[in-house]
Each structure stands twice: as structure tokens, then as C-alpha cells.
Amino acid sequence: MRPVDRSNQLITNRTHEAEQLQQETRRIYDSSQWVGPLGQCALGPIVVWQLWDRISAPVLLGWFLILAAASLSLTTSLIVPSLARYQSSSGMPLLAGPCHLVFGLCYGSLLWLGPDLVAEPELRWLCLTIMFAASAGVSTGLAGLDKISMSVLGPTWTLGSLALVVKGQPTLGAGTLLFLVIVTIDQRRSGDLFRELIALRVDRELRAESNAWAASHDDLTGLLNRSGVLTGLNELESQPVTAMYIDLDYFKAVNDQLGHGAGDQVLTEVGRRLSEHIREEDLVGRFGGDEFFVVFARHIPSARAEQLGRNIIDAIEHPIDTQFGAARVSASIGVAVGVCESGKVDDIINRADGALIRAKRAGRGRALAATDGR
Numbered sequence: 556m557r558p559v560d561r562s563n564q565l566i567t568n569r570t571h572e573a574e575q576l577q578q579e580t581r582r583i584y585d586s587s588q589w590v591g592p593l594g595q596c597a598l599g600p601i602v603v604w605q606l607w608d609r610i611s612a613p614v615l616l617g618w619f620l621i622l623a624a625a626s627l628s629l630t631t632s633l634i635v636p637s638l639a640r641y642q643s644s645s646g647m648p649l650l651a652g653p654c655h656l657v658f659g660l661c662y663g664s665l666l667w668l669g670p671d672l673v674a675e676p677e678l679r680w681l682c683l684t685i686m687f688a689a690s691a692g693v694s695t696g697l698a699g700l701d702k703i704s705m706s707v708l709g710p711t712w713t714l715g716s717l718a719l720v721v722k723g724q725p726t727l728g729a730g731t732l733l734f735l736v737i738v739t740i741d742q743r744r745s746g747d748l749f750r751e752l753i754a755l756r757v758d759r760e761l762r763a764e765s766n767a768w769a770a771s772h773d774d775l776t777g778l779l780n781r782s783g784v785l786t787g788l789n790e791l792e793s794q795p796v797t798a799m800y801i802d803l804d805y806f807k808a809v810n811d812q813l814g815h816g817a818g819d820q821v822l823t824e825v826g827r828r829l830s831e832h833i834r835e836e837d838l839v840g841r842f843g844g845d846e847f848f849v850v851f852a853r854h855i856p857s858a859r860a861e862q863l864g865r866n867i868i869d870a871i872e873h874p875i876d877t878q879f880g881a882a883r884v885s886a887s888i889g890v891a892v893g894v895c896e897s898g899k900v901d902d903i904i905n906r907a908d909g910a911l912i913r914a915k916r917a918g919r920g921r922a923l924a925a926t927d928g929r
Contacts, residue, residue: 577646579753584647584703588633591655594692595626598685602665605681610669618661618668625657652706655693659707662689663714666722673722683731686711690738704742708735775819776826779840784848787838788900795854797892799864800907801829803845803871804885804919817879824875825884832867845884848904857892857924864888864922872920887914888922 599622603615632638632650641649665672665682672678693707712735719728771783779787788796803825810818822845829839829847838850855863871886889911891903910925917923 581646592630622661625654629654655706659710663711666718773841784840791895797851797855798907799849800889800911801847806845809882813879817877820877860890885920890924
């Protein structure tokens with residue numbers, strides 16, 4: 556498990572908030588994506604059936620074909636992969652806006668289609684009921700998606716209101732226009748609230764991720780901390796591992812001569828160099844101070860592991876440039892080879908620690924493997 560540059564990760568997460576908002580918007584849209592097509596399958600035939608003898612057949616059939624074409628286009632944009640990948644800036648299918656606009660124009664034109672529709676109360680209220688049904692389906696099924704909603708609501712009620720006013724129902728026309736204003740304001744507010752709630756949710760998830768990361772990682776180096784290493788060892792239960800307990804030699808001199816700022820940069824660089832010696836499935840952590848711990852998720856014979864430890868020491872001993880001056884440190888390494896047993900993962904750490912103590916007593920700057928007696 557390689558270290559993570561936490562600051563870069565947080566910046567990346569913040570950068571992706573807009574993308575996450577788009578994804579959430581699309582997820583909610585997808586949950587009701589069939590409201591439009593299915594609504595047209597129900598409402599379109601009802602209009603044709605109820606108004607068949609009140610509107611000329613060519614006009615009514617033309618109206619229905621336009622509605623059906625928009626419905627088919629919307630359905631196609633949802634189920635055909637080559638079309639579904641084309642999305643608007645808000646994350647919606649690219650065809651969704653134009654298709655819903657056609658729906659709005661179709662239902663808004665109802666009261667214009669026949670000369671008797673506004674004059675006869677029964678037909679007038681039938682048309683208004685159908686327009687309300689179309690609006691309700693969009694407003695509830697696409698809650699918060701104000702651009703899609705308004706692409707239906709705007710033309711529907713603008714055209715309907717004008718028809719009522721022009722054809723002798725000014726009071727009712729004014730009422731439907733007022734309805735449009737109220738719904739527009741509500742859609743804007745619900746859209747803003749939707750985005751705020753999603754932003755809060757994204758922020759909460761980021762905070763949870765940050766807290767989970769902090770619980771298992773060292774804040775300075777981005778490596779695992781002791782808790783994170785123990786968790787990783789538990790996940791390697793019953794598997795052979797090779798562990799290295801690493802303690803920096805002469806690190807106190809760096810702090811004394813160059814300051815703690817230089818010391819922090821040395822620790823970070825050592826962590827980076829250690830990470831270059833591991834694979835994705837291996838573990839590297841900092842136990843605190845100048846102590847590090849590496850776990851190779853495989854069996855490495857003791858002699859070979861000691862040689863690998865010496866290679867790591869050579870890498871650590873290369874001078875480290877800090878903004879306070881060049882620093883040099885060495886390291887002593889204790890190696891332990893074994894199997895992670897359930898409930899006994901501390902054993903491999905203790906064996907490596909015992910080997911580290913022997914390495915320091917033997918003169919530092921060396922790697923020693925644990926013996927059977929530690």
C-alpha cells in the first residue's frame with residue numbers, strides 16, 4: 556500500500572465535487588428516467604381518443620406523431636450506449652432537454668388545435684387536466700432538476716395561457732400564467748436546495764474519508780501508521796510475510812543541526828524511498844519518531860531478506876536535500892520472516908523489533924534477521 560499525498564488528494568476531491576454533483580443529478584434523473592416516455596405512452600393516446608372528433612384528423616395525428624417521435628428519441632438516448640454517453644454540462648443525456656421541450660410545446664399547443672376546445676368547458680378542463688398531469692409528472696419525477704422541468708413547464712403554460720386569453724378566457728389565462736410563475740419560483744428554489752443538499756452530502760463523505768484516512772495513516776509522510784500496519788497484517792492472515800523494522804541512525808543530529816523542519820523533510824523522503832522498494836500488495840508504515848515498518852506480502856529467505864535490507868539502507872544513506880541544507884542518515888533494520896497468525900500479528904512486529912535491537916547493538920547501519928530465539 557503506497558503512501559498518499561494527502562494534500563493533493565484533498566485538492567483532487569474538492570476539484571471533483573462538481574463532477575460528483577453531476578453524477579448525483581444523473582442518478583436521480585435515472586431513477587425517474589422513464590417518467591417522460593411512459594407518460595407520453597399514456598397521455599398521448601388519451602388526447603387522441605378524447606379529441607378525435609373535435610380536431611381534424613391530420614392535425615391530431617400530426618400532433619401525436621411529433622409527441623411519439625420525441626418520446627422515441629428520449630427512450631433511444633437512454634438505452635443506446637453510443638447516445639447515452641453524450642451528456643450536457645449538467646450530466647443529463649444530451650437529447651433529454653430538446654425532447655422535453657417538444658413535450659412542453661405539444662401539450663401547450665392543445666388549446667390551439669381546435670376552435671371549440673376553449674369554448675366548451677368540458678373540453679377546456681380536459682385539456683387543462685392533461686397539461687397539469689404532464690407538468691406534475693415532470694415536477695415530481697424530476698424534482699430539483701429545474702432545467703429539465705422548466706423545458707416542459709415553460710412552453711406548456713405559456714402557450715396555454717395565451718390560448719385562453721386570445722380565445723375569450725382572460726381570467727383563466729391569467730390564473731394559468733400565475734401558476735407558471737409560482738412553479739418557476741418553486742423549481743428554482745428546489746433546484747438550489749437540491750444542489751445544497753448534495754454539496755453537504757459530498758462534503759460529509761469527504762470528511763468521512765478524511766477521518767478514516769487519518770485513523771490509519773501518518774499525517775506527515777502519508778504512510779500507514781501503526782494501526783494501519785496492524786490492520787494490513789490482519790488482512791494477510793495465514794499468509795507468509797517478511798517484515799522489516801527500520802530505525803534511522805543519527806536522526807537526532809539532523810534535528811539538532813538543521814532543525815525539526817529539516818527532520819520532517821528527511822522523514823518524508825525516507826518514506827518515499829522505502830515506498831520504491833515495495834509492491835502494491837506490500838505495506839509500508841511509520842510507527843512514529845524515526846521508526847518505520849515494511850511488510851513484504853511474501854516469504855523471502857532470511858539471507859536474501861538481509862541483503863534486501865542492506866539495499867534499503869544504501870538507498871536511505873544517499874544525501875537528502877532539504878531547504879535547510881543537506882542531511883545524511885543511516886538505518887538499522889530488524890528482519891522477521893513468518894506467517895501472520897490470527898490474533899498474533901504483534902508477534903511478527905515483536906520479532907522484527909528484537910532483531911532491530913540486535914542490529915543496533917552490532918554497530919548500526921546493518922540489517923539482521925531474527926533468530927528462533929529472537
